[in-house]
Amino acid sequence: MWRQISWAAGLLLIFAALGSAFLSAREESLREAPLLDVYFAHKDHNKVGCANCHHNYVDGTGRQYGCYQCHKEDETVNLLVEEQFHGLCRDCHRDLKHAGKESGPVRQCGACHKPDTQP
């Protein structure tokens, strides 16, 4: 009985150690990896309110130039970059499509994630 319990405890410890190592490696990778290229044309978004994306002009958070400065460098938010940007772009596109309106890509990764100079 004690042998089984010690085996189970040992396995649990190994899993906990592996899980912890995995989580820290993932966090490091998330913080250090460069952002993917994104094609974005302002002229395609002229019907969207500026503050919908440029929230720093309204709520006083963040810096003046570029989203990436905060969303990539600030450690309080840079782990959320994937869900924040996908949440902003993809969810807006999807909501518009649900409403039957014209919108940008919803799922195809390559339709947005391409060099900014390539329409």
Next chain:
Amino acid sequence: MTYKNKKPEAAKHKTLSLLLFFLGSLCVYLLMPYLSLLFFEPVLAGSYWDLLNGVGFVAFGLCIYLFIERARPRSWPKLKGDLFYWWHRLLAFALLLLSSIHGFGFLILEPVTWEYLSLRSPWYMLCAWLAWLFFVYLCLASIRPLKQRLHGGFLSFRFSHALLSILALVACLYHVVAAGFYFDRYAAWALFSLLLVLVVSYYALNRLGPKLSFSKILFGRDSKAHSQVGTSVKPILFIGLVLLCVLFSGGLYVAAN
């Protein structure tokens, strides 16, 4: 007298009409969820995206089906059990093939998805790869020489097979729902969680039931057990299942948001 000896109906499943009906039903079951999504879902991706996701949906349907079908010899005595052992393995390899097409198809056709192979990939993608690795192991470990080498005894195989299958199913569920491509509402979570809980419960009742007399209690096959428990307990058991579903669904929803 065992249940198998009580109803020896070995030849019935061999009839062509029954097999055709069975295969037709399976095809409808596997294709219906995705076809209905294509019909009702206003946001489609187009081109190979919907096709590869369709393959993924069929694989997920197959994953759920494999739980039901494995347990069928006990709950559907008109069909012989041996057929389902063979059929179960065949469909499991089909599941591995379909899930491979789904995953590697995207990697080939959509190079940006290589990002999902990294550690920084979203959890729902990591879960998908984990489930795929489980599928690979489950299929390989079912081949006789490998099974003996990896597990030795049957009990070890059965335990690891059940555990990894359930983990793979949960990982697949999380991948399908949390990706948010086709299901982005709480109703989707609730529906899929209900499905999952029912399938796993069905599986558990059929696997463990004969030992615990639990399935006999629920299904009422054993008159002694049935009379001992009485009808008033059945609703409590089913309410318990529903509560389990709600807790599971809510937990997953909170974890994903």
